Amino acid sequence: MKLMKKTVLAVAMSLATVAGVQAAGVSDDVVKIGVLGDMGGVYADIAGPGSVVAVKMAVEDFGGTVLGKPIEVVSADDQNKADVGSSIARKWVDDEQVDVINGAVASSVTGAVTKVMTAAEKITLIAASASHAFTTKACSPFNAHWTYDVVALANGTVKPMVTGGKEKWFFITADYAFGHALEKVATGVINDNGGSIVGGVRVPLGTTDFSSYILQAQSSGADVIALANAGADMVNALKTAAEFGVTEMMDVAGLLVFTQNAQALDPAIAGGMKLTTGFYWDMDDQTRAWSKRYMERMDGKIPSMAHAGAYSSTMHYLNAVKAAGTDEGKAVMAKMKETPVEDFFSRNGYLRKDGRMVHDMLQVRIKNADERTSANDIFAIEKVIKGDDAFLELSKGGCEFAMAK
Amino acid sequence: MATFLGINLFALSGQLLVGLINGSFYALLSLGLAIIFGLLKIINFAQGAMYMLGAFFAWMALNYMGINYWAALILVPIVIGCIAILIERFLIRPIAGEDHLYSLLLTFGIALVLQGVFTHLFGSSGLPYKIPAELSGGTKLPFMYLPNYRAWIIVISLIVCGSTWWVIEKTKLGAYLRAGTENPQLMQGFGINVPLITTLTFGFGVALAGFAGVLAAPVYSVSPDMGSSVLIVVFAIVVIGGMGSIGGAILTGLLMGVVEGLTKFFYPEASATVIFLVMVIVLLIKPAGLFGKEA
Numbered sequence: 244m245k246l247m248k249k250t251v252l253a254v255a256m257s258l259a260t261v262a263g264v265q266a267a268g269v270s271d272d273v274v275k276i277g278v279l280g281d282m283g284g285v286y287a288d289i290a291g292p293g294s295v296v297a298v299k300m301a302v303e304d305f306g307g308t309v310l311g312k313p314i315e316v317v318s319a320d321d322q323n324k325a326d327v328g329s330s331i332a333r334k335w336v337d338d339e340q341v342d343v344i345n346g347a348v349a350s351s352v353t354g355a356v357t358k359v360m361t362a363a364e365k366i367t368l369i370a371a372s373a374s375h376a377f378t379t380k381a382c383s384p385f386n387a388h389w390t391y392d393v394v395a396l397a398n399g400t401v402k403p404m405v406t407g408g409k410e411k412w413f414f415i416t417a418d419y420a421f422g423h424a425l426e427k428v429a430t431g432v433i434n435d436n437g438g439s440i441v442g443g444v445r446v447p448l449g450t451t452d453f454s455s456y457i458l459q460a461q462s463s464g465a466d467v468i469a470l471a472n473a474g475a476d477m478v479n480a481l482k483t484a485a486e487f488g489v490t491e492m493m494d495v496a497g498l499l500v501f502t503q504n505a506q507a508l509d510p511a512i513a514g515g516m517k518l519t520t521g522f523y524w525d526m527d528d529q530t531r532a533w534s535k536r537y538m539e540r541m542d543g544k545i546p547s548m549a550h551a552g553a554y555s556s557t558m559h560y561l562n563a564v565k566a567a568g569t570d571e572g573k574a575v576m577a578k579m580k581e582t583p584v585e586d587f588f589s590r591n592g593y594l595r596k597d598g599r600m601v602h603d604m605l606q607v608r609i610k611n612a613d614e615r616t617s618a619n620d621i622f623a624i625e626k627v628i629k630g631d632d633a634f635l636e637l638s639k640g641g642c643e644f645a646m647a648k
Numbered sequence: 649m650a651t652f653l654g655i656n657l658f659a660l661s662g663q664l665l666v667g668l669i670n671g672s673f674y675a676l677l678s679l680g681l682a683i684i685f686g687l688l689k690i691i692n693f694a695q696g697a698m699y700m701l702g703a704f705f706a707w708m709a710l711n712y713m714g715i716n717y718w719a720a721l722i723l724v725p726i727v728i729g730c731i732a733i734l735i736e737r738f739l740i741r742p743i744a745g746e747d748h749l750y751s752l753l754l755t756f757g758i759a760l761v762l763q764g765v766f767t768h769l770f771g772s773s774g775l776p777y778k779i780p781a782e783l784s785g786g787t788k789l790p791f792m793y794l795p796n797y798r799a800w801i802i803v804i805s806l807i808v809c810g811s812t813w814w815v816i817e818k819t820k821l822g823a824y825l826r827a828g829t830e831n832p833q834l835m836q837g838f839g840i841n842v843p844l845i846t847t848l849t850f851g852f853g854v855a856l857a858g859f860a861g862v863l864a865a866p867v868y869s870v871s872p873d874m875g876s877s878v879l880i881v882v883f884a885i886v887v888i889g890g891m892g893s894i895g896g897a898i899l900t901g902l903l904m905g906v907v908e909g910l911t912k913f914f915y916p917e918a919s920a921t922v923i924f925l926v927m928v929i930v931l932l933i934k935p936a937g938l939f940g941k942e943a
Binding site: 287447 | 669670
């Protein structure tokens with residue numbers, strides 16, 4: 244018995260030495276990517292299972308191995324709850340050798356997850372969240388914020404409207420962190436460009452009936468109603484605005500509209516509305532080629548910007564692991580920031596010091612019924628916004644570690 | 649513009665009307681629940697899912713079979729009533745003698761399964777459904793623009809709620825129903841088929857939710873979680889009105905729509921909570937509910 248104990252100890256010790264030697268290469272002999280997201284709730288269509296598919300596609304396209312070690316993908320449902328998200332992240336990094344997390348959708352969940360990952364010195368690829376906090380106040384050397392953020396949305400959608408003469412704004416804002424952030428940023432853009440805010444309401448998440456708020460907006464004398472909400476809330480608000488004849492009197496600006504949301508709206512209601520997006524599947528041959536492969540795996544459902552961002556960020560991460568010769572967080576992040584990001588999703592992209600992936604954004608218009616050639620023909624691209632014009636400048640963000648030196 | 653204490657009266661009347669429209673939905677949904685609880689003592693947590701099913705069936709009928717809104721308004725509740733009858737016959741009846749908790753858990757499970765299946769099939773973003781051409785457009789009232797479809801919601805809900813109340817409270821059929829639940833053995837002794845009445849009542853109560861679902865499809869997003877978000881509010885309304893009180897459910901539904909509407913006007917942040925606040929106060933002062941009989 245004693246002998247056995249000794250043997251076990253010896254084996255354990257020699258294993259530990261082997262692991263120590265390999266620290267520069269791939270930890271635990273596997274590169275494990277955890278995809279975290281809302282798998283069955285309100286954000287399931289815009290990220291969720293589609294993001295898992297996108298990440299798996301990236302791994303397959305990369306070849307399934309890196310530095311001679313296999314790449315594995317695991318996924319979990321965070322139910323849009325910050326505590327659920329952070330405990331999954333903790334379990335993944337502590338017990339299951341997960342090296343990087345791609346995902347977390349609701350900004351509150353992402354905030355909790357990035358804290359866990361930063362403490363473990365591991366990277367979070369943020370492909371679906373909106374808040375710009377992850378590269379400003381709550382920035383971390385381990386965050387890479389990929390697809391879009393509230394600043395890019397506000398700059399892309401609000402600025403041209405204000406400078407075009409739509410000066411008086413009324414806000415319908417989702418009453419939680421994301422809505423508040425979007426409202427605050429958009430308000431800044433409006434004020435800076437000579438516009439003014441004539442009123443606003445903060446609406447609890449998941450409100451079905453917006454008629455009361457639409458009436459208030461109507462009597463406010465605003466030129467534009469800004470919808471600082473997302474998903475079903477945005478769809479319901481816009482439907483009600485059209486029903487009450489508001490869309491004929493004033494403009495409605497959807498500040499965060501995913502392709503899937505636009506698809507859920509009757510073109511008679513939403514046609515003509517302008518919005519900003521980080522990606523559109525039908526932009527050119529490259530986007531169409533990738534989207535076609537995605538759609539084959541997703542029963543013909545088109546990808547959202549979050550799905551494309553999940554693929555792009557995973558691919559960039561794996562390339563960086565290969566270039567760095569290790570999966571150690573700091574070294575990989577350094578490589579990611581060194582290398583430009585250029586693929587079907589990201590045009591003229593680069594990962595800035597503060598973790599913001601700056602790339603060209605698209606200003607699009609929702610097509611009217613007579614312009615559409617198929618059910619997936621949703622946006623007409625009006626303008627490409629240069630990344631540096633869309634996103635917040637590094638010096639204005641207040642990210643401490645990136646501003647130092 | 650007319651004002652009173654600094655409040656714009658025109659704007660206020662608009663809000664009252666809008667509140668009444670929402671109240672009509674609440675009334676329809678809580679009426680179904682109240683019938684099922686009041687007559688059968690089943691707490692039906694699947695009522696929200698059936699409302700969702702109503703909206704989805706209307707969408708499917710239009711897109712797969714070309715059945716228009718008007719036909720769907722009649723056909724969908726019948727189909728949903730039939731589904732409810734099957735559920736009652738094969739799932740609920742076997743546990744009829746057990747504690748209320750069993751039927752509550754069973755119906756809650758059914759709701760989760762339905763919601764999951766529809767999320768899987770149609771996604772969570774929602775589907776578009778057009779307002780029927782006959783009811784599109786609106787009327788300019790002195791204080792607001794009233795979409796015709798919203799006016800239709802009030803009218804049809806009041807008709808359906810009113811006639812249901814009348815049948816249950818004032819007719820012979822309603823008397824059989826009430827007696828059958830009061831003392832089933834005695835009624836069976838008189839040659840009345842009580843199990844059949846029970847099944848049909850459950851079917852009708854659920855069909856009301858399906859009806860509300862069709863009515864909601866053109867104005868709200870047709871999505872898998874539309875039922876779960878409204879169900880909790882509707883339960884609160886039934887509790888405020890007095891569990892099982894038919895007239896109480898209708899009146900409280902309308903009243904709570906207005907209370908919620910006014911909250912949206914004066915303090916929108918509280919609009920999701922105000923009904924529960926009312927519920928707490930009512931339970932403290934009158935535990936049986938506004939229209940309930942003390943046990």
